[in-house]
Amino acid sequence: STLTHNLGRSPTVPDIAAHLGITEEEVLEGLEGARAYNATSLSTPISADGTTELGDTLGGDDHEYELAETRVALGPALATLDEREQRILTLRFYGNLTQSQIADQIGISQMHVSRLLTKALAKLRNQLAAETI
Numbered sequence: 001s002t003l004t005h006n007l008g009r010s011p012t013v014p015d016i017a018a019h020l021g022i023t024e025e026e027v028l029e030g031l032e033g034a035r036a037y038n039a040t041s042l043s044t045p046i047s048a049d050g051t052t053e054l055g056d057t058l059g060g061d062d063h064e065y066e067l068a069e070t071r072v073a074l075g076p077a078l079a080t081l082d083e084r085e086q087r088i089l090t091l092r093f094y095g096n097l098t099q100s101q102i103a104d105q106i107g108i109s110q111m112h113v114s115r116l117l118t119k120a121l122a123k124l125r126n127q128l129a130a131e132t133i
Contacts, residue, residue, distance in 0.1 A: 070128065077127035085120040088113060 003011035003019055013031075017024045042055030078086060084106070091097045091105065099117070103110040 073128055073131050074124070077124050077131070080127055081120055081123060085116060085123070088116050089120055089124075092117060 003015055007015065011019070013024050013027050017027045020027070040054060042053065042058070044054045046052055046054050046057070078089070081089070088102055088106070091102045092099070097105070099113045100110045103113045106113070108116075
């Protein structure tokens with residue numbers, strides 16, 4: 001404001017540098033840093049038609065990280081199951097077979113497949129829960 005008053009106009013970068021006894025580059029760095037202290041409202045329109053606001057561009061919670069962590073933990077948890085349980089889970093969830101189709105392939109009843117699936121899934125849940133503690 002002193003320079004503006006003395007010069008009768010807004011000072012240029014060279015004017016500010018000469019007044020402060022620093023380089024023009026340092027003045028530019030200072031001006032750029034000063035802009036970091038100005039907050040911009042999230043309601044500030046950013047599109048040409050004014051329908052999009054700055055707040056609309058902010059991201060939300062990404063729940064895919066949780067899913068990725070669960071997938072990583074699932075490998076060791078599956079290894080704790082016996083071979084038959086692993087095969088049944090693989091056929092059910094990767095092969096998309098019904099319990100009856102699995103029963104036919106393994107040579108047991110559909111009811112037994114149901115019990116084994118329930119038991120295997122319970123083991124996996126316990127294993128995954130133990131890893132998150």
